[in-house]
Amino acid sequence: MPQDRFAQIISLCRRRGFIFQGSEIYGGLSSFWDYGPLGSLIKKKIKDIWWKEYVENRADIFGLDSAIIMHENVFVASGHLEGFADYLVDCPGCKKRFRIDKIEKIAPDLYTCPECAGEINTIQNKPRKFNLMLKTNVSATEDEPQYAYLRPETAQGIFANYLNVMNTYHKKLPLGIAQIGKAFRNEVTTGSYIFRMKEFEQMEIEYFTYPEEAAQCYREWVSERFRFYIETIGLKKENLRLREHSSDELAHYARACTDVEYLFPFGWSELEGIADRGDYDLTQHAKVSKKDLSYFDNVRDTRFMPYVIEPSAGVDRTFFAVICDAYDEEEVKGKKRVVLRLKPHLAPYTLAVFPLLKNRGEIVDLAKKIFYDIKEKMPVLYDDTGAIGKLYRRQDEIGTPFCATVDVDSVSDQKVTIRNRDTMQQERVEIGRIAEYIKTVKGTV
Numbered sequence: 001m002p003q004d005r006f007a008q009i010i011s012l013c014r015r016r017g018f019i020f021q022g023s024e025i026y027g028g029l030s031s032f033w034d035y036g037p038l039g040s041l042i043k044k045k046i047k048d049i050w051w052k053e054y055v056e057n058r059a060d061i062f063g064l065d066s067a068i069i070m071h072e073n074v075f076v077a078s079g080h081l082e083g084f085a086d087y088l089v090d091c092p093g094c095k096k097r098f099r100i101d102k103i104e105k106i107a108p109d110l111y112t113c114p115e116c117a118g119e120i121n122t123i124q125n126k127p128r129k130f131n132l133m134l135k136t137n138v139s140a141t142e143d144e145p146q147y148a149y150l151r152p153e154t155a156q157g158i159f160a161n162y163l164n165v166m167n168t169y170h171k172k173l174p175l176g177i178a179q180i181g182k183a184f185r186n187e188v189t190t191g192s193y194i195f196r197m198k199e200f201e202q203m204e205i206e207y208f209t210y211p212e213e214a215a216q217c218y219r220e221w222v223s224e225r226f227r228f229y230i231e232t233i234g235l236k237k238e239n240l241r242l243r244e245h246s247s248d249e250l251a252h253y254a255r256a257c258t259d260v261e262y263l264f265p266f267g268w269s270e271l272e273g274i275a276d277r278g279d280y281d282l283t284q285h286a287k288v289s290k291k292d293l294s295y296f297d298n299v300r301d302t303r304f305m306p307y308v309i310e311p312s313a314g315v316d317r318t319f320f321a322v323i324c325d326a327y328d329e330e331e332v333k334g335k336k337r338v339v340l341r342l343k344p345h346l347a348p349y350t351l352a353v354f355p356l357l358k359n360r361g362e363i364v365d366l367a368k369k370i371f372y373d374i375k376e377k378m379p380v381l382y383d384d385t386g387a388i389g390k391l392y393r394r395q396d397e398i399g400t401p402f403c404a405t406v407d408v409d410s411v412s413d414q415k416v417t418i419r420n421r422d423t424m425q426q427e428r429v430e431i432g433r434i435a436e437y438i439k440t441v442k443g444t445v
């Protein structure tokens, strides 16, 4: 997808209230974004779908909602305070700062500045370590600070509660704990819109299993998560691929990792990482907390530290991929039509209802009645703020699969005209059958 298409997508998201710059009325806060009325609807649907698939529909995975701010020792144990850092270097020419692993190396100590194309000599400009953790003071007084940290991954809330869940549920392995929630990183390389933010949301599962079954479990999660994006979310298969990490790019806790990548407007980039974390986290937390986190298997009569497979997805990146996948432009009667071909189960509204003439009381009343009757069955919107052509285009842009127009004849024949977003075909449908008609279109409600 070309870069200008990227600009069109950002503009649409702003114009139609999907995404706004964080703190915008004060000039904005870089790398923070807010979801508007339509964006928050889609985001909620993504999270609900994931939760239903893995927590509600499975017997082996349990939900959790842990605190965002956590004790310093959690991150001493997890290794984030020590190891969760980027190496940064300053360009002597343009004075911009870059992640060393993200810039082109032309000789052992020589790099090309991505901004001004000047040379960066890393002997003269030594790379410096920059920790990504966000720290806060949770003490009541400023002179006696007690520092705590905003979690950089929801995973740590899961590890810190592993024993609580095991003890309260008396569950056997394999067992997963799932969590959706905010995570925070003081990212250095930002930009790329909502792709890399300082505050973002994750959907993570820590799946605890037997060490000897971990490798197979890892492979199963990789294929399951790939399947999820195609079949459950509905992204185009050609825009998705799997990429296995080489050993030098693995996170400090991982034994293996595979990314699900999406073809974003700026190229193939990570949507999700599925990692084999081995027994790293439980061993570390056991050591620092001095709690016994080992597992006793009474059938096998052995005690061991469970291994963990972690499918870790980004809510915001999934949202971004959904919008990029759906964005389309076409020419209709010599005019550009922007249409968001969202899969119906992800569209903010399934149906929009319009009165053809807003100065005719009986038409407006009927349209409003239809709106209120259908509201219980599907997400529906009422709009009478423009001419019909304009109202259709507006719904095309926000991805509403169907529009129902109430006209003069509707009052007598009790039928409306239903227009399909993708085909633009129109059909007369009895008012009492609108919901049923829409449900015949696969995946609508």
Ligand code: GAP
Binding pocket: 152, 153, 154, 155, 185, 187, 194, 195, 196, 197, 198, 199, 200, 201, 202, 204, 270, 271, 272, 273, 310, 312, 313, 314, 315, 316, 317
């Ligand atoms: N618990 C493992 C973990 O956090 P990660 O690869 O660093 O692994 C997992 O993050 C997912 O979280 C990524 O694939 C991405 O979707 C999302 N993510 C990570 N950092 C992000 C950021 N700065 N902005 C938006 N999403 C981010």
